[in-house]
């Protein structure tokens with residue numbers, strides 16, 4: 305930092321500033337621009353001219369103003385105060401959320417008091433990830449004070465238990481080179497660099513979302529990534545909020561890139577009112593919200609998804625499972641496009657810069673289940689919404705996203721129009737995690753999970769296949785077995801995949817209820833096929849009274865009433881037994 309450079313602005317174009325300096329800067333170095341010290345980042349260096357992207361409103365800057373180097377890459381402050389907070393793309397608090405206004409320049413966050421309880425003794429050896437103590441506050445979850453990743457040495461000072469401001473040095477470590485490093489609760493980390501972990505682990509458990517279409521058919525593993533592209537109004541935001549509310553992550557990071565200023569204001573108004581269904585306390589207490597509105601500088605929006613994932617990794621490193629929702633990454637890509645244009649870059653497809661895909665990869669690659677430097681297990685799961693213009697999934701942002709994620713949940717306009725939610729199209733969706741989740745479901749008691757799941761997918765495929773025939777010849781012209789396929793596929797859709805976010809009973813399904821419903825439906829399908837094969841009439845199967853109950857089981861059988869699924873199965877058996885008896889006796893009558 306001693307020899308950090310100083311430059312003089314020679315040209316201005318919105319958030320992009322060019323400055324001349326005889327002293328070298330580094331690429332991605334954070335800089336302070338003008339008298340107010342606006343935050344910026346060096347993007348390019350050519351000869352003596354540096355190109356800086358400024359993260360704040362550049363109105364008032366002039367040619368001749370100074371750009372001061374910091375000698376550090378663009379970084380954010382991370383600390384226990386993050387939980388429950390609402391911040392801009394560089395983690396500066398948005399105090400008055402609805403106006404989304406931040407003061408320019410350096411961070412003005414006021415330090416907060418937290419209780420610190422040391423875990424180590426003076427003289428202890430310390431390395432990156434060593435647990436130095438516990439941090440508690442009345443509102444937030446318990447957190448850990450960890451030695452920053454690069455530390456290696458001996459503890460020479462450790463504060464006694466007590467309440468401290470988050471920026472106070474609580475420990476000092478003498479490093480191998482003899483230097484001393486002070487550690488406070490609040491630490492800094494460069495946003496574009498993934499935080500290190502001891503080991504990446506293979507995914508073995510799902511991030512449970514409580515949505516059957518996702519958990520059973522297209523699951524996302526803890527530490528994996530998913531994208532939900534969907535045209536205007538197809539349910540991206542509602543689905544992301546349902547997942548945020550119900551998923552079994554410890555911490556939620558919500559990155560909102562709003563199109564219109566008021567859209568984000570809505571989220572900022574609504575999110576604090578969401579109740580955590582498990583603790584009955586505000587969900588915000590275990591969430592971090594990063595908000596970008598369209599009236600905020602476009603460069604901050606570009607940085608915000610990296611900021612979000614850095615925050616997620618910070619909690620992961622404390623042995624927590626974190627789910628990050630980004631809504632919508634298309635707005636982020638547009639920021640990249642705008643900045644690319646101002647930098648004079650040659651546009652590629654759709655006007656986006658050629659590095660759109662690699663930038664997305666840098667984000668989605670940070671999804672991981674890891675053993676942390678402290679030896680704990682933690683994960684970051686990334687779920688991004690994409691808003692393709694006109695709902696066209698062949699546009700560049702959707703295509704690049706699809707290459708970078710493991711799970712793809714495209715939202716279908718026709719399903720949404722029919723108010724069939726979540727509107728994920730099961731014929732286009734996929735999950736690369738599905739096969740490795742089967743063992744987990746079997747451990748939960750679903751011994752036949754793999755074949756039951758496969759049967760559902762096959763039915764949906766066959767239904768799509770038969771739909772064309774039905775349009776040409778009509779349903780009644782199909783053989784009875786195919787009519788049964790259509791009936792069962794309808795049931796899979798209506799009774800299992802459909803789940804309203806607004807339903808009191810069905811907005812969430814626990815794994816046990818999902819299993820009960822999956823098994824019941826599968827039982828119906830297998831029995832119906834047997835009974836049809838033994839000569840029953842398709843017309844009779846279609847009119848079984850139990851069908852109405854099966855169709856509405858999600859709405860009618862609550863988490864507290866799981867034994868009712870067994871009763872429903874008994875009713876299925878009884879009605880099929882009667883049907884079979886009837887068909888046998890008609891057959892006998894026919895024979896005699």
Ligand SMILES: Nc1ncnc2c1ncn2[C@@H]1O[C@H](COP(=O)(O)OP(=O)(O)OP(=O)(O)O)[C@@H](O)[C@H]1O
Pocket residue numbers: 534535536537538539540541542543546691725726803804805806
């Ligand atoms: N899971 C759901 N359950 C019930 N209703 C839903 C669900 N998802 C969406 N809807 C209905 O669809 C409407 C639009 O949903 P949402 O705002 O999530 O769409 P969006 O894709 O985020 O739209 P935009 O493109 O404007 O961002 C909601 O107001 C709600 O009425």
Ligand SMILES: [Mg+2]
Pocket residue numbers: 540541542631
């Ligand atoms: Mg939306």
